Amino acid sequence: MADSATLATGQTSDVVVLGGGSGGYATALRAAQLGMTVTLIEKDKVGGTCLHRGCVPTKALLHAAEIAENTRSAGEYGVLASFSGIDMAAVGTYRDGIVARAYRGLEGLIRSRGITMVHGAGRLVAPRTVEVAGQHHTGRHLVCATGSYSKTLPGLAVDGQLVITSEHALALDRVPASAVILGGGVIGCEFASVWRSFGAEVTIVEALPRLIAGEDEASSKALERAFRKRRITLKVGRPFEGVESTDRGVRVTIAGGETIEAEVLLVAVGRGPVTDQLGYAEQGIRLDRGFVVTDERLRTTAPGVAAVGDIVPGVQLAHRGFAQGIFLAEDFAGLRPEPIDDEAIPRVTYTMPEVASVGLNESKARERYGEAVRTVTYDLGGNPKSNILKTQGFVKVVSIVDGPVVGIHLVGDRVSELIGEAQLIYSWEAYPSDVARMIHAHPTQNEALGEAHLALTGKPLHVHG
Numbered sequence: 303m304a305d306s307a308t309l310a311t312g313q314t315s316d317v318v319v320l321g322g323g324s325g326g327y328a329t330a331l332r333a334a335q336l337g338m339t340v341t342l343i344e345k346d347k348v349g350g351t352c353l354h355r356g357c358v359p360t361k362a363l364l365h366a367a368e369i370a371e372n373t374r375s376a377g378e379y380g381v382l383a384s385f386s387g388i389d390m391a392a393v394g395t396y397r398d399g400i401v402a403r404a405y406r407g408l409e410g411l412i413r414s415r416g417i418t419m420v421h422g423a424g425r426l427v428a429p430r431t432v433e434v435a436g437q438h439h440t441g442r443h444l445v446c447a448t449g450s451y452s453k454t455l456p457g458l459a460v461d462g463q464l465v466i467t468s469e470h471a472l473a474l475d476r477v478p479a480s481a482v483i484l485g486g487g488v489i490g491c492e493f494a495s496v497w498r499s500f501g502a503e504v505t506i507v508e509a510l511p512r513l514i515a516g517e518d519e520a521s522s523k524a525l526e527r528a529f530r531k532r533r534i535t536l537k538v539g540r541p542f543e544g545v546e547s548t549d550r551g552v553r554v555t556i557a558g559g560e561t562i563e564a565e566v567l568l569v570a571v572g573r574g575p576v577t578d579q580l581g582y583a584e585q586g587i588r589l590d591r592g593f594v595v596t597d598e599r600l601r602t603t604a605p606g607v608a609a610v611g612d613i614v615p616g617v618q619l620a621h622r623g624f625a626q627g628i629f630l631a632e633d634f635a636g637l638r639p640e641p642i643d644d645e646a647i648p649r650v651t652y653t654m655p656e657v658a659s660v661g662l663n664e665s666k667a668r669e670r671y672g673e674a675v676r677t678v679t680y681d682l683g684g685n686p687k688s689n690i691l692k693t694q695g696f697v698k699v700v701s702i703v704d705g706p707v708v709g710i711h712l713v714g715d716r717v718s719e720l721i722g723e724a725q726l727i728y729s730w731e732a733y734p735s736d737v738a739r740m741i742h743a744h745p746t747q748n749e750a751l752g753e754a755h756l757a758l759t760g761k762p763l764h765v766h767g
């Protein structure tokens with residue numbers, strides 16, 4: 303890896319990427335694979351939010367949480383074990399080990415592809431040119447990939463102690479005795495699930511009428527039911543009004559004047575784009591509420607400048623960034639890849655139970671296709687593997703009469719592992735009859751997908767009534 307200090311002013315490459323998170327490093331890796339010279343500029347660590355502060359460390363915590371739940375319920379399976387608490391230092395060691403291993407692997411990949419890594423904060427200063435510590439890096443193509451940050455609400459100050467974001471929550475060296483989580487989206491729900499499994503008293507405050515409001519209404523309802531059963535307190539449709547510190551933590555006031563006391567307040571109200579003060583607007587890149595406006599080929603309004611990842615409006619997911627990065631590199635190489643269909647991007651909330659989906663939810667499908675929409679919901683109660691796991695939930699398939707499947711929605715432990723098949727069904731525009739012909743191994747949770755499609759074709763197998 304070359305260091306920025308060793309590069310001459312006026313360094314040029316085929317591709318310059320500003321930001322080494324999921325979107326940026328995927329662009330760099332694919333462009334290098336296609337024979338282009340690539341400069342990747344990163345001010346912190348390659349891997350970005352996903353590897354260091356997002357997907358990977360949170361999923362390690364969620365796995366530890368699953369083990370805690372399994373230990374508590376071991377007796378139900380005839381296994382003698384007792385749960386005596388969480389050693390947060392040991393959980394941290396496990397989590398950090400996973401991150402460190404992936405980080406080493408990623409650094410090695412970047413080295414082996416011959417990518418020039420520049421360490422430092424960059425800023426656009428001229429067409430397709432980024433300045434880092436006085437050095438200019440110009441690309442035939444410039445890719446903005448500066449990612450996102452945890453937002454807060456106007457007037458709600460994050461102090462990192464009592465009022466925290468997901469970054470602070472991940473770094474906590476203890477399990478809070480109690481927590482109020484502001485925001486019932488994916489990140490808020492995942493922390494609620496972890497902390498509850500670790501023994502905390504958790505309350506979620508959400509202004510919208512339901513949790514994970516972008517998902518199918520049935521999925522939100524199922525998650526809410528499961529959370530209530532786990533004694534997570536839900537205040538949905540109840541906007542936040544204020545917070546004050548107390549001797550023992552925080553007192554949160556919500557609409558209607560109700561107050562909730564807790565040790566910490568986790569603010570999980572979404573992620574804003576990192577686009578300020580980076581010279582974007584000055585170089586002709588149009589921004590909309592801070593997000594970078596692009597066309598379907600991810601080109602910004604500045605010639606030769608593209609954007610990927612969380613700064614581009616749409617679902618903020620690591621695998622969307624990977625796909626966009628691959629797309630851009632192939633586009634630069636003249637391979638004319640197909641634009642990405644954002645609706646085909648699978649979405650997973652890794653709570654207990656998990657929620658996963660691809661394509662349209664029922665209400666969006668009805669807006670688009672009206673009366674032609676058909677749905678079938680197959681209850682996991684009829685699926686032996688789910689019964690073995692003692693998980694409840696469903697597979698809901700949304701399809702068009704005499705047409706393809708346009709959405710699949712899953713709730714239940716481990717259903718994230720079914721989303722791959724669901725995505726193939728959606729992306730290949732399969733008709734229910736195409737899927738009904740597929741033989742699903744028994745006993746698996748995938749069988750529930752098969753059963754739902756059998757039901758849609760009028761020949762349900764394991765369905766009563």
Ligand SMILES: Cc1cc2nc3c(=O)[nH]c(=O)nc-3n(C[C@H](O)[C@H](O)[C@H](O)COP(=O)(O)OP(=O)(O)OC[C@H]3O[C@@H](n4cnc5c(N)ncnc54)[C@H](O)[C@@H]3O)c2cc1C
Nearest residue numbers: 321323324325345350351352356424449611612618619620
């Ligand atoms: C708690 C949490 C859990 C998540 N869980 C999941 C999950 O399970 N699955 C999933 O798909 N997604 C998940 N996400 C979302 C995922 O992390 C993001 O969608 C993804 O990281 C976005 O990639 P990106 O490349 O756009 O930005 P980032 O990963 O944020 O990377 C941007 C990079 O740019 C660098 N940078 C910024 N400005 C400059 C500058 N001026 N100069 C140089 N470098 C700069 C930053 O240091 C950073 O490394 C989660 C996010 C959070 C916060």
